[in-house]
Amino acid sequence: MSYHYHLNRGKTKPIFLSLSNSYHGETIGALSVGDVSLYKETYKPLLINNMQVPVPIDQSIQASLDALKDLEILLKEHSHEISAFIVEPLIQGAGGMHMYHPSYLEGARTLTKQYDVHLIADEIMTGFGRTGKMFACEYADISPDFMTLSKGLTGGYLPLSVVMTTLDVYQAFYCDYNEHKAFLHSHSYTGNPLACAAALATLEIFENSDILGENAKKSAYIYEEIQKFLPLANVKSIRQQGMVTAIELKGYLAEERIGLKIYEYALSQGVLLRPLGHIIYFMPPYIITYEEIDTMIKVAYDGIRRLLEED
Numbered sequence: 306m307s308y309h310y311h312l313n314r315g316k317t318k319p320i321f322l323s324l325s326n327s328y329h330g331e332t333i334g335a336l337s338v339g340d341v342s343l344y345k346e347t348y349k350p351l352l353i354n355n356m357q358v359p360v361p362i363d364q365s366i367q368a369s370l371d372a373l374k375d376l377e378i379l380l381k382e383h384s385h386e387i388s389a390f391i392v393e394p395l396i397q398g399a400g401g402m403h404m405y406h407p408s409y410l411e412g413a414r415t416l417t418k419q420y421d422v423h424l425i426a427d428e429i430m431t432g433f434g435r436t437g438k439m440f441a442c443e444y445a446d447i448s449p450d451f452m453t454l455s456k457g458l459t460g461g462y463l464p465l466s467v468v469m470t471t472l473d474v475y476q477a478f479y480c481d482y483n484e485h486k487a488f489l490h491s492h493s494y495t496g497n498p499l500a501c502a503a504a505l506a507t508l509e510i511f512e513n514s515d516i517l518g519e520n521a522k523k524s525a526y527i528y529e530e531i532q533k534f535l536p537l538a539n540v541k542s543i544r545q546q547g548m549v550t551a552i553e554l555k556g557y558l559a560e561e562r563i564g565l566k567i568y569e570y571a572l573s574q575g576v577l578l579r580p581l582g583h584i585i586y587f588m589p590p591y592i593i594t595y596e597e598i599d600t601m602i603k604v605a606y607d608g609i610r611r612l613l614e615e616d
């Protein structure tokens with residue numbers, strides 16, 4: 306849609322820009338802008354041409370300033386051929402729950418506007434309260450040109466996704482039949498009524514109860530509780546953004562599959578953890594109770610501590 310928008314305006318911009326360590330899904334276009342080699346390597350010859358800039362290395366403001374410099378250098382040289390810059394706002398999920406500061410989004414919005422490149426916020430994971438606000442973009446007070454949504458939209462119960470855009474983009478496609486500017490892109494199950502009903506029910510819960518307020522208390526509680534992980538010799542750091550909390554381990558090789566060991570131990574204790582390599586993370590459903598949080602944290606703690614005893 307972004308490419309076609311520019312084309313309708315007389316510009317051919319065949320390249321999409323994304324962040325290092327990003328994940329946007331596994332269909333060809335989405336895989337092309339992703340940067341998790343595990344998914345990407347096999348299909349490399351099939352992928353669409355794209356470019357990447359470094360993601361801020363951590364949650365500090367300095368890291369975001371450094372990464373914005375790289376973005377500006379690239380846009381200066383290549384913006385004439387780039388349709389859009391796609392990002393996972395604040396948290397790169399499949400890339401190990403890597404987090405960065407909202408000032409990066411603010412800067413990226415300013416630069417993309419300046420260089421006539423769309424900004425696509427892929428809020429598939431971060432949307433619907435996951436980061437603490439309804440949408441992660443709100444932390445930077447920005448409005449992207451496109452927003453992709455799914456996952457939390459139906460509370461995770463039925464498959465449904467949404468692409469949102471601006472009136473400006475909509476109007477670039479608005480035309481008489483013979484002008485051939487229309488956006489021809491469809492799926493058999495577009496607007497699936499059952500999935501839409503699940504989405505409406507989910508949105509109603511957001512409207513009628515203080516989910517975000519309750520989540521703020523739960524995530525503060527989780528953060529307090531995981532401080533006890535820090536003294537463990539194999540824990541490198543902890544980080545949190547809303548209802549995503551990650552514990553990064555250190556001192557292991559990928560071949561050791563410690564993620565799998567922790568996963569198997571947790572499963573034997575009735576807890577479903579799904580580590581990403583050496584990153585153990587919590588992304589619980591919002592209905593989790595405090596008692597369940599205690600169980601989740603205790604099992605993760607024991608799982609990590611047991612690794613030390615093995616050595």
Ligand SMILES: *Cc1c(COP(=O)(O)O)cnc(C)c1O
Pocket residue numbers: 328329330331332393398399427428429430431455466
């Ligand atoms: C899960 C995820 C996707 C992929 O969505 P699919 O429906 O599996 O294609 C895309 N982007 C982000 C940020 C995700 O977390």
